[in-house]
Amino acid sequence: MTLLAPPRPRRTLRNALWLATTTVVIAAFWSVDIQWARILDLPAEIARYTWLMFSSPDWSKLPEALLQTWRSVAMAWVGTVIAIILATPLSFVAARDFGPAPVRAVLRVGFALIRAVPEIIIAIVILSVTGLTPLTGAIALGINGIGTLGKWGYESIEGVPRGPIESTRAAGGSWSQVVRWGVWPSASPEFMSFWLYRFEINVRSSAVLGLIGVGGIGDMLTSYTQYREWSTVGMLLIVVVIVTMAIDAISGRIRRRITEGARLA
Amino acid sequence: MTTAAPSPGPAGTSAPATALTLIIPPRPRGRWKPWVAVAVVLVITLITFSPQWGIAFSFEAIARNWQNGAGKIALLLVPDWSFFPRTIPPLIETLQMAVIATAMGAIISLPLSLWAARLTNPHPVLRGVVRTVLNIVRAVPELLYAAILVAMVGVGALPGIIALVLFNVGIIVKLVSEAIESNDAGPLEAARAAGGTGAQVNRAAALPDVWPAFANQSLYVLELNVRASTVLGLVGAGGLGLLIDAVRTFYRYDQLSLIILEILVVVVVIDVISSTIRKRLV
Numbered sequence: 001m002t003l004l005a006p007p008r009p010r011r012t013l014r015n016a017l018w019l020a021t022t023t024v025v026i027a028a029f030w031s032v033d034i035q036w037a038r039i040l041d042l043p044a045e046i047a048r049y050t051w052l053m054f055s056s057p058d059w060s061k062l063p064e065a066l067l068q069t070w071r072s073v074a075m076a077w078v079g080t081v082i083a084i085i086l087a088t089p090l091s092f093v094a095a096r097d098f099g100p101a102p103v104r105a106v107l108r109v110g111f112a113l114i115r116a117v118p119e120i121i122i123a124i125v126i127l128s129v130t131g132l133t134p135l136t137g138a139i140a141l142g143i144n145g146i147g148t149l150g151k152w153g154y155e156s157i158e159g160v161p162r163g164p165i166e167s168t169r170a171a172g173g174s175w176s177q178v179v180r181w182g183v184w185p186s187a188s189p190e191f192m193s194f195w196l197y198r199f200e201i202n203v204r205s206s207a208v209l210g211l212i213g214v215g216g217i218g219d220m221l222t223s224y225t226q227y228r229e230w231s232t233v234g235m236l237l238i239v240v241v242i243v244t245m246a247i248d249a250i251s252g253r254i255r256r257r258i259t260e261g262a263r264l265a
Numbered sequence: 266m267t268t269a270a271p272s273p274g275p276a277g278t279s280a281p282a283t284a285l286t287l288i289i290p291p292r293p294r295g296r297w298k299p300w301v302a303v304a305v306v307l308v309i310t311l312i313t314f315s316p317q318w319g320i321a322f323s324f325e326a327i328a329r330n331w332q333n334g335a336g337k338i339a340l341l342l343v344p345d346w347s348f349f350p351r352t353i354p355p356l357i358e359t360l361q362m363a364v365i366a367t368a369m370g371a372i373i374s375l376p377l378s379l380w381a382a383r384l385t386n387p388h389p390v391l392r393g394v395v396r397t398v399l400n401i402v403r404a405v406p407e408l409l410y411a412a413i414l415v416a417m418v419g420v421g422a423l424p425g426i427i428a429l430v431l432f433n434v435g436i437i438v439k440l441v442s443e444a445i446e447s448n449d450a451g452p453l454e455a456a457r458a459a460g461g462t463g464a465q466v467n468r469a470a471a472l473p474d475v476w477p478a479f480a481n482q483s484l485y486v487l488e489l490n491v492r493a494s495t496v497l498g499l500v501g502a503g504g505l506g507l508l509i510d511a512v513r514t515f516y517r518y519d520q521l522s523l524i525i526l527e528i529l530v531v532v533v534v535i536d537v538i539s540s541t542i543r544k545r546l547v
Contacts, residue, residue: 017542028364034423042418042427049417074313074320081310116532118496120408121525124513125341129334130327134320208408211500221409222500225416233413237405244404 053234061232065220065239071134072216073243075209076202078138083145084195090146091153092179097165098157107150114147119205123212134216137209141202149198156190157183193255200251207240340518341525348520352508356527358422359504362497363490366426370433371483377438378475382445384453385471395438403435407493412500425502429493433486437479444478445471477546484539484546491535495528 093099094107123140130136165182173181210218217240224232313319379385381395407428414424456470498506505524512520 013545025364025368028361028368032361032365032422033358034421034426038418038423042423045417049413071320074318077309077313078320078322081313112533113529116492116529116536117525118492118528120496120499121509121521121528124509125338125518125521125525126334127513128337128516128518129330131330133326135322135326138320138322204404204406208406211408211412218409222412225413228416237409237413240409241401241404245400248404 049230052230053237056231057235057238058229058231059235062235062239065217065236068210068215068217068220069239069243072206072210072218073203073247075134075137075214075216076141076199076206078135079141079145079202079206080195080199082138082142083149083198086142087146087149087153088191091150092157092183094150095154095157098175098179108154111147111150114144115151117144119144120209120212123209123214127212127214132213132215134214137206137214137216140209141205144205145198145202148201149194152194153191156187156194160186189258192258196251196255196258200248203244203247207244337516337518341522343519344523344526345517345519346523348523352505352524352527355498355503355505355508356531359494359498359506360491360531362422362425362429362494362504363487366429366433366490366494367483367487369426370430370437370486371479373430374434374437374441374483375475375479377434378441378445378479379467379471381438381442384445384448384450385467385475396442399435399438402431403439407432408497408500411497411502415501420501420503422503425494425497425504428497428502429490432493433490436489437482437486440482440485441475441479444482445475448474481543481546484543488532488536488539492528492532495531 090107094104094111096104099107119140122143123136126139126143127136130139160183164186165178168178168182206216207218207221210216210220211222213219217236221233221236221240224236314322316323377395377399381392381399383392386392410428410431411425414427418424418427452470452474453466456466461469495505496509498504498508499510501507505528509521509524512524
């Protein structure tokens with residue numbers, strides 16, 4: 001009795017991928033314009049600055065930091081609201097069964113293109129019209145949000161069970177009635193949790209948008225980094241981390257409550 | 266609870282008792298809660314839109330600047346193709362940063378992912394420490410890291426790469442350790458029961474299961490890195506962003522338009538390649 005071992009699976013493709021990946025990575029390391037020797041004293045440098053930032057954070061500017069944080073959060077909120085208002089109708093039009101095929105295709109490509117552009121570039125573009133105000137940041141976040149909310153929206157509309165939609169149609173429901181009674185009851189929890197998730201993303205992004213001068217915590221952080229007031233930078237980072245994590249935690253709880261329903265006592 | 270019970274209330278007193286009354290289930294209580302939620306959302310929205318406390322949303326300001334700005338934005342429609350040769354070196358640097366950061370981030374993340382998952386690290390304290398540190402790391406956007414790192418180590422690709430690595434480790438470890446949690450505990454228990462050391466258990470039982478998720482998330486992070494690395498230069502961290510910063514100071518939106526087009530092409534191409542590979546992995 002001989003053991004009939006199954007033939008070894010062929011691994012040509014896998015090996016080729018491995019080879020390609022390794023080549024690309026090595027080529028990138030080798031060709032990039034960095035003095036790799038510098039990397040040796042990097043840990044010490046970073047440790048030194050980290051010490052400067054966090055050994056004794058300067059809390060005297062905390063009130064201003066909180067004000068700027070509020071502006072960032074407000075920017076994120078307004079951006080989310082703008083995105084919801086614009087993206088929700090668009091995502092219905094982009095869903096199968098609801099919009100004509102050519103329009104659907106155009107919208108989907110549009111969503112994909114918006115998602116490919118970082119929001120800070122959108123902010124730079126619209127800046128010449130809206131100026132260096134938090135409004136610019138909010139509008140940039142709003143436009144960027146259309147890409148993500150639109151995509152998630154039509155995917156979730158297409159995932160809605162067909163039964164309620166068909167029965168609303170069969171009962172003579174109009175387009176808007178189908179949306180209200182066939183789609184919305186099953187899609188709304190997902191929609192709301194997407195909105196909250198997008199708000200979480202926006203809170204992070206709004207801090208970044210400050211870098212181009214539209215205000216908020218990012219603006220303050222870049223200024224103090226440039227002044228090299230490390231103890232203030234440390235304080236600002238602590239504020240950013242705490243606020244972001246707190247908003248994530250609250251928003252995450254609400255999302256779970258929306259998608260999973262109330263816990264039965 | 267009989268079906269023939271006459272319906273109570275003033276209207277039902279004179280009506281004859283019928284054999285069939287529809288018993289409607291009681292309206293669920295707590296119907297006011299969604300309305301409270303809507304009200305809270307509306308109040309926050311009003312505050313954030315208001316000029317005193319919020320960000321002063323006004324169409325008027327936009328209308329005032331329209332004349333001035335719209336012409337510049339229209340320049341986006343006529344990309345300056347002669348600018349193309351100058352964009353190539355920064356574009357390549359952007360891709361180099363993305364690839365290097367992904368590779369470094371992936372290598373650092375592998376052991377950390379094993380540490381952060383319950384199945385592969387039964388030690389609660391160590392696991393908690395890894396998770397907490399990474400939660401904090403994830404709370405700061407990569408561009409803020411880049412801004413600070415540029416002040417620390419100077420302008421160039423290096424601060425950009427470090428910022429991306431921090432960002433990547435946060436994401437990969439979270440996603441991969443979550444994937445490990447959903448793996449089958451059987452092989453690990455078998456390896457431990459057979460007397461394997463920690464390294465042997467990881468090598469023989471944990472890694473084969475971790476591998477697809479790990480490769481998948483690393484490629485996903487590569488996609489994120491390509492997007493992120495295009496703008497890191499705005500704070501001096503190398504790549505296309507440096508050029509964006511130079512171009513925007515002079516409102517050369519025709520040149521900016523070319524850069525945006527290049528970003529679109531690169532991001533879409535990398536996304537397509539990466540998602541084809543990822544589909545084969547899963």
